[in-house]
Amino acid sequence: MSLMEHFKSIFYPESVAVIGASNSMDKWGAGVFSSVLRTSNIKKLYPVNNKTPEVMGVKTYPSILDIPGPVDFAAIVVPYNYVLGIVKECVAKGVKGALVITAGLGETGAEGARLQKEIVDTARAGGMRFVGPNCMGHFNTANSFSTARGGGETLRKGNVGVISQSGGFAAHILQIGAEMGVGFSKFVSTGNEADLHFEDFFEYYAQDKDTKVITAYIEGLREGPRFFDIARKITKTKPVVIVKVGRTNAGTRAAKSHTAAIAGSDHVYDAMFKQAGIIRVDDVEELFDVASGLLHIPMPRGKRVGILTFGGGFGCVTADASERLGLEVAQLSPHTIEALNKILPERWPHANPVDTVGYGDVTYPCLWPMLEDDNIDSVIVIGGLANMGMRRRREKLTKDAFQDQDDPSSMFGMTLDMMKAREEKEKQNLAKLYEYMRKYKKPVLTFDRHVEHMKDEPLYKELQENGIMIYPTPERAARVLARLSEYSRYVQSK
């Protein structure tokens, strides 16, 4: 049976046994069973427990061997000294894929390692492959199947795959991703990697159609060269974004004592990542900012960024962040300066960042020549795009001080007809912007502090579908663009 077929049992099982399922919510066996029960559409779901007739209303079986019909996948949540016996039963039952939550094995010392090895040998000899032990579960949003405790809120379907070498930190990763609105394809906490290694999951995600960006938390790899080979083959078409600890001596020491993996020199990892086109990031927020950017933003051809801002301070901060993170603040072509001279008052700085010095509603007119400029590969727009500030202000004022006013529009000195005309104009501008982005293949990133509250708005989705992402700080926009530019350079060089 091929590795990919084993993975099919693990991620797309038709029948699932949870061995150690429990009603006591302080036990893992309850959390795991509850996850499978609540989130999945697995029809053949069997709790295995020899002490109680039912778990959460579902009939139990004393042993997996008592289950009528086949079982594709087993989640094992029993004390460590029972695992070997359970694995033997799974093999006897013909289970092809399993996941062992149980801790207390390889990570505890020589005795645990010996027992763990026996478990691996037994499973492999019996044609079963497994995740873990000492892991936090996995999930697949394609069939809403999850063994991760409390995974419900993180099961938002999408195209970001996650592989984590730490269990506890994986929960943190998923939590942050969910808060950021990221949609996931598959997730796995690899645990001790006694049988299946990080590299196996990596290879599986590499060919998984639902996973368009692979993200990972790495402490140390067991099969570096294999990882490198897979990465070199796929990063050009399927980007890989990684948080790897061990940048410092203290981090490396901690990783060594945490995972049995050879942590290796961070410099070697760093060089390997660069050569393979892997995007290395510093923290989880950046991990998902970049992953989402890769999914939605068109690739910039180079690192020369144009900055369009309604205020000088934002221009300074954005320019500073851009250069610090590896972008180049573009030099405007004479033609662009000429075009902007016709729009902006004499006091505009005549350089990039293009500061509209608070001069009326000129964002779009200024944006067109910038997108046409051959010296510019991408544009960060601070303010004025998609009328977002206006919408927010209107909403806020309507709620706040002037809720007793009959016609909220009058507070802007505008009639409803004027507002409608303005919105019509905005639609036309956006249509032109989408067309320009397609024509010139230049990403446009923008900033709105309140983006968290906008993510369910149709406008946000429209912008995202057309390649425009919104960030709550200008620094985050610059950071994503810097990573994308670097990745784009790699892809172009291949």
Add this chain to the structure above:
Amino acid sequence: MSLMEHFKSIFYPESVAVIGASNSMDKWGAGVFSSVLRTSNIKKLYPVNNKTPEVMGVKTYPSILDIPGPVDFAAIVVPYNYVLGIVKECVAKGVKGALVITAGLGETGAEGARLQKEIVDTARAGGMRFVGPNCMGHFNTANSFSTARGGGETLRKGNVGVISQSGGFAAHILQIGAEMGVGFSKFVSTGNEADLHFEDFFEYYAQDKDTKVITAYIEGLREGPRFFDIARKITKTKPVVIVKVGRTNAGTRAAKSHTAAIAGSDHVYDAMFKQAGIIRVDDVEELFDVASGLLHIPMPRGKRVGILTFGGGFGCVTADASERLGLEVAQLSPHTIEALNKILPERWPHANPVDTVGYGDVTYPCLWPMLEDDNIDSVIVIGGLANMGMRRRREKLTKDAFQDQDDPSSMFGMTLDMMKAREEKEKQNLAKLYEYMRKYKKPVLTFDRHVEHMKDEPLYKELQENGIMIYPTPERAARVLARLSEYSRYVQSK
């Protein structure tokens, strides 16, 4: 009249005129007047407008000269070509302090600069000092007085003073601070600094009792040596935290074109900041993380951090971040290792980070020897402190899956009595922790992803009052601690 007396008129006026007050919400004159009206307890508030008999229900005066009785402070929100005439009237009225919102003066070129100079000369000759022009207002929470548009939500009283050289970016700064729960003392957007300079506000904040930490956004200083002198005198007792743009060439160029200030070499600034004990930070989030830390967390004596974690991944990430940011991951003393051996199972890593390898409820027992250890100056605790995870899980479970259950406590296999006993134990542990922190003078920082939702809880406030701050990522805890350690080293060297 001394500078400080002028500042008294600006921040603590008894009577205020808003010249250019308006009912049209799309005009600055409406926003500013509405702010003063809504937020302040200034009893003598006069809108000045010669075209309408009342603004927002308050009787107007055609000119400031028509106001009966004295006026301490004037906010000027009229088109640029009227400012000089208005300033003459203010002087005639005996106004001692003013703030000019109006743009279109010094920042627009030679002609505007000439007019601006005449305005400054007129004001100074008449005994009036002013903020701006081209600024976004100011506020003082001591008397709830604000000229900043829409400043209501940011007027949370506290001890952080803000001085910003950018207006638009200042709104962003205040917004982020408000979201982070920061309490402010005073705020000012300095604008063109035609009359009052950054250094004047700095000197004023230096002696202001409500301001315990000074934060600032700087593009370029007009009086570097004076700034340096003030800073050297105060930073030892009143810390100063600064975001300064111009780290890169692009940022410096942008700052030069935005403010008339001499931006100067960033290296010179950096050296000056270091010599004067100023804490330089990279972005606004860090600005307020550090400012809040300075207000609440006891100063660490050195940079050797102990890390106590329930999971290895968090330990790696925290160790990595700590060293990268300038802390040192402490070496445990043999005595501490011995003490921890008695608490933790054999497989614990026997080193810092102290990973409790998921072994029960041992956070406090492990924390005591770490706080006693002379090799450790501070501790970051990941999980287990103040029972936060438990509280959250209980709340979540109670809401989610098990809301139909009669006794929510039973889901943990605990009776209510057991839970009460547990909470009593927690109280005792916290009391001991506060005592330890006082005795050993070592800060304890902790992590909870959900801290944003905890800020109104009594527990959060209790922890904060006792010097324990909670951060939503381990990296942010490490960053604050790194800045505090550096500052502490400076203070000790003086």
